[in-house]
Amino acid sequence: MHKKIVDLNTQVQQARELFDEGHVVPSQWVRDEVLRSWLRCRKHGVSPSGQLLLEAAQFDQISYIRNQHQRLMTFAEPEMHRLFRAISSAGWVLACLEREGRSIKYFGNDSPCYELLGAALNPGMDLSEDIAGTNAPGCALIEGRPSLVCGSEHFLHSFRDLSCVAVPIFDPAGTLVGALNASKPYDGRPVGILEAVALATRSVENRMVDDLRGALVLALHYRPELTQSPMRGLIHFGEDGEVLGANPSARQMLDLESLEKTQSQVCFKDLFSCRAAEIEGSQQSPVEVECHNGARLFLKVESLRKGLVSVKSTPPQRRPDISQSFYVGEPTKPLFDKAHRAFQFGVPVLVTGETGTGKEVLARSLHANGPSSKGAFVAVNCSAIPAGLIESELFGYADGAFTGARRGGAKGKFEEANGGTLFLDEIGDMPVEFQARLLRVLQERIVTRLGEEKSRPVSFSLVCATHRNLDELMESGDFRSDLYYRINGLRVQLPALREREDLDALIDHLLASMSQEDSPPILTAEARNLLRHHSWRGNIRELQQALNLGQALSTQGIIDVEHLPEDIKAKNDTADVDVGEGGTLAAAERQAVRCVLEKHNHNVSAAARELGITRATLYRKIKHFGL
Numbered sequence: 001m002h003k004k005i006v007d008l009n010t011q012v013q014q015a016r017e018l019f020d021e022g023h024v025v026p027s028q029w030v031r032d033e034v035l036r037s038w039l040r041c042r043k044h045g046v047s048p049s050g051q052l053l054l055e056a057a058q059f060d061q062i063s064y065i066r067n068q069h070q071r072l073m074t075f076a077e078p079e080m081h082r083l084f085r086a087i088s089s090a091g092w093v094l095a096c097l098e099r100e101g102r103s104i105k106y107f108g109n110d111s112p113c114y115e116l117l118g119a120a121l122n123p124g125m126d127l128s129e130d131i132a133g134t135n136a137p138g139c140a141l142i143e144g145r146p147s148l149v150c151g152s153e154h155f156l157h158s159f160r161d162l163s164c165v166a167v168p169i170f171d172p173a174g175t176l177v178g179a180l181n182a183s184k185p186y187d188g189r190p191v192g193i194l195e196a197v198a199l200a201t202r203s204v205e206n207r208m209v210d211d212l213r214g215a216l217v218l219a220l221h222y223r224p225e226l227t228q229s230p231m232r233g234l235i236h237f238g239e240d241g242e243v244l245g246a247n248p249s250a251r252q253m254l255d256l257e258s259l260e261k262t263q264s265q266v267c268f269k270d271l272f273s274c275r276a277a278e279i280e281g282s283q284q285s286p287v288e289v290e291c292h293n294g295a296r297l298f299l300k301v302e303s304l305r306k307g308l309v310s311v312k313s314t315p316p317q318r319r320p321d322i323s324q325s326f327y328v329g330e331p332t333k334p335l336f337d338k339a340h341r342a343f344q345f346g347v348p349v350l351v352t353g354e355t356g357t358g359k360e361v362l363a364r365s366l367h368a369n370g371p372s373s374k375g376a377f378v379a380v381n382c383s384a385i386p387a388g389l390i391e392s393e394l395f396g397y398a399d400g401a402f403t404g405a406r407r408g409g410a411k412g413k414f415e416e417a418n419g420g421t422l423f424l425d426e427i428g429d430m431p432v433e434f435q436a437r438l439l440r441v442l443q444e445r446i447v448t449r450l451g452e453e454k455s456r457p458v459s460f461s462l463v464c465a466t467h468r469n470l471d472e473l474m475e476s477g478d479f480r481s482d483l484y485y486r487i488n489g490l491r492v493q494l495p496a497l498r499e500r501e502d503l504d505a506l507i508d509h510l511l512a513s514m515s516q517e518d519s520p521p522i523l524t525a526e527a528r529n530l531l532r533h534h535s536w537r538g539n540i541r542e543l544q545q546a547l548n549l550g551q552a553l554s555t556q557g558i559i560d561v562e563h564l565p566e567d568i569k570a571k572n573d574t575a576d577v578d579v580g581e582g583g584t585l586a587a588a589e590r591q592a593v594r595c596v597l598e599k600h601n602h603n604v605s606a607a608a609r610e611l612g613i614t615r616a617t618l619y620r621k622i623k624h625f626g627l
């Protein structure tokens, strides 16, 4: 058996030789997962001699990384202690890594043969695949599933004497936030530890879910006896039955993701065929229910407010308060909550949306509630910096680096954001030739000022935004896909005003925030109708200006059509007018004629018949209403 495994390693080495020479590797020689990773390493230009890794090791940002990932560690550390006690005597060491691949915590071994492992897994070390080549945590973080990498499967020559097993960690919103990894020197023996690492990871995830403290907590499984096991799904609901979060098992069993794609807020009634009241009695024994996807699951109430919220071993975490400073409507709230939670775990957030939809406002809110809120919020508009100044602006410069350089040199934006949040606005407009340099900073978190030799470590939380379509830019080669992967830990697409279901509520919020006194300005039904149907280009910014002008021109605080900007009024004549509340008789008639015409594909005879008028009259109306 032992010999057979050593033979397998020899076969992997041969596969690697073929790979390095550019030949096709027979599929049975090396596992698919490994081959996929080798191909990615080749694409990223990873050097098998691994110099990058050694460079990164010189920089110590441990305390910052720990601070930034404090929440993750609160949940992970107790489980790491337990797991390490169980597996260290078998020669395993343990590490927890954050989502981008940097180690946060290492439980090691002092003996000399662990020196390399210590160097690779110490806090601050970057094991992401594009830096450290094929390795279990790197692969687990890229592919979002457990990974096992042994001996010569590693891309770097220096790692070929190691075995590692890693399992990704997902937060209650289903976002990847890190990984647990166990490693030891490679000895050719089977690696029978995956289940133990997976179990510890599940416990970390369950601790995170516990922290949601829902009004109703359900355990679920296909088998009744497993509703009490560590394999059980866990889901928390708020007081109105809304889903607050769930562990990966529950997310999978309930197929939550497919619902989240079409609904901004998933509720109890969307998931189960029964009513919440019907399962309240299942605290003792599980009850079987049918789910939205047809599956039958056993549910057991784990806790039901009031009285059942258990005492936590960890202090209560600060909950993000995102609603105070700006409007968060019901449709966008779940997405905003998810972004805030992920950001607290150090996940970089990419905000997309048309101009004026609130990208910067969201970025500021993430910062204010994020792990680096004590540091600065540094915004960089990538489209506004002249190409020739990008380097000095972002990297800073040394004294006398160029003519006109400030005496004593200057910090760049990366350094200014150190300990805080860097907001790269309009990232889609970053010149492609500069993207590789930006990527390097994001990977290595080191900057060198222009005209200086010395490298400086930097650490910041990252939010990027763009109004451009990055998928199209990547296809046309104008945006690097590896940079996209780095910045897109979680993507938040902000809706344009014309798509918002909650436009009325947003208008009311803006009106309320405009008034210093108690009574905000009043909008007449006609004016509101006009705003509802305007094709907004500048989105919330334009709406805000329209309301500001309306308030300035209004009499006695009543904003009517005549007080709104000219371009909004001008579009009124051709706009689709809502004939509901507040519409005029003429508008209602126009709407009716238009609908009937459309219904009959503009067949005038059929439309006239349905309207009960002659064809000649209908022709007159079409002309009159400009249809």
Ligand SMILES: Nc1ncnc2c1ncn2[C@@H]1O[C@H](COP(=O)(O)OP(=O)(O)OP(=O)(O)O)[C@@H](O)[C@H]1O
Residues within 6 Å of the ligand: 326, 327, 328, 353, 354, 355, 356, 357, 358, 359, 360, 361, 362, 425, 467, 540, 541, 544
């Ligand atoms: N949710 C919101 N509630 C209240 N006001 C908002 C909200 N979102 C945006 N605004 C207002 O709209 C204006 C535009 O917001 P912001 O600058 O964040 O948009 P943006 O998408 O970053 O725009 P651009 O793409 O042009 O940079 C701001 O002045 C802000 O006050």
